[in-house]
Amino acid sequence: MTTDAGPVARRQVVSWGLWDWGSSAYTTIFLTFVFSVYVTDSVGADLPGSVSAQSWLGWAVGAAGLVVALLAPVVGQSADRGGYVLRSTAVWTVGTVVLTGLGFLVQDDWRYLWLGVLLLALGSITFELAEVSYNALLSRVSTPSTIGRVSGFGWSMGYFGGIVLLLLVYVLFIAGESGPTAGALGVSTENGLNIRVVALVAAVWFTLSAIPLFLAVPETPPAEDRPARLGVAASYRKLFADLRDLYRASPHTVYFLGASALFRDGLAAVFTFGAVLAVSVYGIGADDVLIFGVAANVVSALGALSGGWLDDRIGPKPVIVGSLIGMLVAGVILLFVSGPTAFWVFGLFLCLFVGPAQSSSRTFLGRLCPPGREGQLFGLYATTGRAVSFLAPTLFGVFALISDRAGILGILVVIAAGLLALWRVRPPARV
Secondary structure, eight states: OOOTTOHHHHHHHHHHHHHHHHHHIIIIIIIIISHHHIIIIIITTTOOSSSOHHHHHHHHHHHHHHHHHHHHHHHHHHHHHHTOHHHHHHHHHHHHHHHHHGGGGOOSSGGGHHHHHHHHHHHHHHHHHHHHHHHHTGGGSOOTTTHHHHHHHHHHHHHHHHHHHHHHHIIIIITTTTSSEETTTTEEOGGGHHHHHHHHHHHHHHHHHHHHHHHHSOOOOOOTTSOSOOOHHHHHHHHHHHHHHHHHHOHHHHHHHHHHHHHHHHHHHHHHHHHHHHHHTTOOOTTHHHHHHHHHHHHHHHHHHHHHHHHHHHOHHHHHHHHHHHHHHHHHHHHHOOSHHHHHHHHHHHHHHHHHHHHHHHHHHHHHOOTTOHHHHHHHHHHHHHHTTTHHHHHHHHHHTTOTTTHHHHHHHHHHHHHHHHTTOOOOOOO
């Protein structure tokens, strides 16, 4: 990775990207391809009542999003003001690691469904608050001319980390899961022990990968003209005042925050429910879905790298618009096809566009952000995203009451709304 700031900056870029590499333990293993599938497909398989485990998970994640919406702007603003963006990243990362490790307690019994759903919901809170501060560090490890490539590098590191970890846990703990033991290590499958051990592995993976960030990237001291502390009420008063000032100075920044809130909620839902749909709708085995996850991460990583290269050349908006259109096309096709082969083809086609949309959304805001307010603006980024974050999970849950396949439609509606809202947003100035 080349930046304009020399060898030290390159070391910081790699350390920053390693956090993304490690975070795949939560996003790929815990939230998407392993633990969430275990909770809905195994733990919740015999759940009494007419509401499916998938619907409960959708509603729980949606409720967690409302909590993030309330906390994120104050967390980001406070970290900026106090000069502890890096420390804030560390605190919320530790919270995510602990919740991931607690997945070991969730046994294969429907009475443990509530614990599994609770851990997934709480983990989504701590992880997204960690991302608020982590994203705010982007401007410290990049320049205006490299921000697209650095952001794309981070996303691709997350995908490649997911690939390596998925392969490891599949070979060591999951392959041959239909027998009394699974994986090359021969771990017992009784009460889901092999999957519960994977939760511990994911927690250790994230911990070790995150450490270089806190050693290589320096903390920024608080500005002298900023108050050291504000109460919660004062923080929200300042938030609304800042939003008003931001709208007056740069209304299209506010418009982008609203538009990205919609399409990012749809992107998050793809990760949250993609593996669940693969198993329940398209007939992919619970162990084979990990192989799909490896392929999906390869495709997404390539998309993020190419999207970052395009971002620095044509700007973030065309990359996002093209990616969202590609996802909608793939999603509509998935509504009408059946079987594992069709899911492999069109699911991977959809994954090609997820990475560029995520990465360029982050750089869009990074190019707009004034120095010293990264945490606050990325806190608003998380807040506006989470202000509507109940939409995709809730719509998925509602449509899933009709059929699991119909849940796809709820996700597509949210992505389409985000695309329409983004269409007239003025892009940031090119550097």
